[in-house]
Amino acid sequence: MPAIVDKQKKRRDIVNAAAVVFAQTGYHETTIQHIARQAGIGKGTVYEYFATKEDLFLAVYDAWMTDYEELVARNVEQATDTLAKVEAVRDSTVEFYQQRAGQAPLLLELWAHALRTDNPAFLNRINATRRFLNNLGAELTKELIQQGWFTNVDAQAFALLETGINDGVFLAWVLDGGGFPLDKAYTFRQSLIGYGLLSEQARHMLASRLQSKLERGLD
Amino acid sequence: MPAIVDKQKKRRDIVNAAAVVFAQTGYHETTIQHIARQAGIGKGTVYEYFATKEDLFLAVYDAWMTDYEELVARNVEQATDTLAKVEAVRDSTVEFYQQRAGQAPLLLELWAHALRTDNPAFLNRINATRRFLNNLGAELTKELIQQGWFTNVDAQAFALLETGINDGVFLAWVLDGGGFPLDKAYTFRQSLIGYGLLSEQARHMLASRLQSKLERGLD
């Protein structure tokens, strides 16, 4: 086995160990010693692979989000029509978040850290995923409009909002201690966004005004 | 002036000083020394008013959210009809968040901390506000249904979701570096939720199915 493969593998092992300990203990409370012990290696070895604790934090997040993006991409690819793709995104997200419920607080810590640190790599990585989701969301939205499912809407603005909404529902779920079923919340949200809440009567009164707002997006 | 008033005032001074420094520097990077200096008092004095740094963190958040709740309550009270009340909630929220944009990262830190600490007071305080908003939202939603504006919907579920959505939009705004106008995003969100995205055609096809989902909420 070539050395470079070993190095890559060990690096992954450390990231995995770090993911476990960070998730359990939190970024600030976790010590490199903890991680090394979890990985079954010496403290100094961690520093052969990551220059700082912060770098390791980023690597954990990166691995996480790469997994997520791959999951979404794979499931979307397998879906046959646009509606199925939309469902694939939603289901992948729910699946992913539910599987990693224990890592949720770490996600908040990372967001908080990203806004504090001088290291731009954190916000960059965060926004890479956001961009991935926004692009995918906008694309699918455009298709739904073309196919006559959706009324005319600013697809970019909608995708941006949807990504935010997803995070917000997830956040509510986490802060609520998982007090409601996440998948049901996502389904409910989707119905809400699709169908709207207005009564027939109110819709007719407000239709043109609201329609123009949807078309204008966030401007 | 009675001594107890002085005490209360000094306590508030410390909380205000802490809010400034925490927001600027972040919870973990802030030292009690910083806060004392900002408050113009001695380091030891801080401990006359707060047992731990954590308590002070909570007090800052508590003051913040109390302000927010009071702002919402005041504006809602002044609104004359239900639609105006809904707008009052939205506008208060936007106003509050925009005024405190600089404190946004601290909010994330607090959420993260709340999920880590053994001290239940943090989650309690967070959920007090969520409950306040959920109750208010559910109440207004019920009124809108009664008044024929809204179709039938699980008001509790909707309010819960709406709170999450609000936080999510705020989160997106913060992580995006304020790259889009927050107030426009809130308006867009509201149109979306009210009007829905389905074309007339699609609405008619899916009406009953989606309507029942809205009525069932998160179950």
Next chain:
Amino acid sequence: MPAIVDKQKKRRDIVNAAAVVFAQTGYHETTIQHIARQAGIGKGTVYEYFATKEDLFLAVYDAWMTDYEELVARNVEQATDTLAKVEAVRDSTVEFYQQRAGQAPLLLELWAHALRTDNPAFLNRINATRRFLNNLGAELTKELIQQGWFTNVDAQAFALLETGINDGVFLAWVLDGGGFPLDKAYTFRQSLIGYGLLSEQARHMLASRLQSKLERGLD
């Protein structure tokens, strides 16, 4: 007792403790823990008085050289004529170095450190003493010339050289493990410089050439 006096005293205590431990163990091998233990205080307390280990090193050296300069100045002041003043300088130096023989290696470490660190305070402090000695030496030399004791010589150059020679003799003594009597070496050096080594014959042959060199100094 005013607090400021206490602070000054404690600072001095720490410097004294540091001087002992640094001298015994060497700068690099000494830990702050050692120094704190020697001073009978907590490790953190050292940092209340000195921002870094390096600062403490400088403070030790500063205290040492201030003592030395004061000793020289005091003894020179008490001397009645120029020749006595010259002897006072020499005797003070010998006395000082002999008393602090154990600290000699530390002096070398400080010189080495001064040439490496980015902190200019080290070279500044070293050169302050050199300047003090050079000025004093040049002044006394000029007096000796005026009084007819010395032939004409570039007083500044001579003083500069003499300071270097002093350090060199001290260095030889230290590296030699104190294998020769320091005071005798200084006396010998003084005779050498005063009297020269040339035979009468050779002096007459070389007189004008060497005299002009002495007057030219280091140019």
Next chain:
Amino acid sequence: MPAIVDKQKKRRDIVNAAAVVFAQTGYHETTIQHIARQAGIGKGTVYEYFATKEDLFLAVYDAWMTDYEELVARNVEQATDTLAKVEAVRDSTVEFYQQRAGQAPLLLELWAHALRTDNPAFLNRINATRRFLNNLGAELTKELIQQGWFTNVDAQAFALLETGINDGVFLAWVLDGGGFPLDKAYTFRQSLIGYGLLSEQARHMLASRLQSKLERGLD
């Protein structure tokens, strides 16, 4: 080429690389990694040739001083009379030190280290050079006395002092940041020692007293 020659060459390569890095970075700040990189070899290979970092330090110094001794010996050998030999020693020293001005701080570090370490090899190596210079100096001094150039003087004591003086002048030059010309300082020093500073008048008054001191040396 026999393997043993390769070994010797590689050893020298490592010493040369170490000399460069030590001189630039200082002993304590230099890592074996640095040296290995400079030598273009692996870190572990350094340990095939030197048991410890300290040994390598000694080897660098040893190479340096061996060069110096050889330079002096060669130049002295080529000189035809005693006065020329004396000049050869002085010029070799100046040349050597000026060429290696950048390595001067390292010399101080080595001196300091020699006084700290348990390893006696450092002081031994230092004193080997001192002995070489002392012997050479004493020999030449005796010749100058015999040839009538010098008055009677304790040649051993004088040589010892001269070596110290040389180091002292060099030290002054280094700490001064090369603020004066080293060769001129050495020439000035030589005139001073040869000719002395006393006026004719003073010489006659003090002649016998000083002459006896010169003959007694450091006793």
Next chain:
DNA sequence: GATGAATGAGCTTTCATTCAT
């Protein structure tokens, strides 16, 4: 012989908290 991955002892420095004044 050459290598560099692995190691852990050990360092400096920080800072929440205490408590004597």
Next chain:
DNA sequence: AATGAATGAAAGCTCATTCAT
């Protein structure tokens, strides 16, 4: 009530050295 000097636990990080390949 107010203070700030004192404290020591604790953590990130370095690097000389080892040793399996």
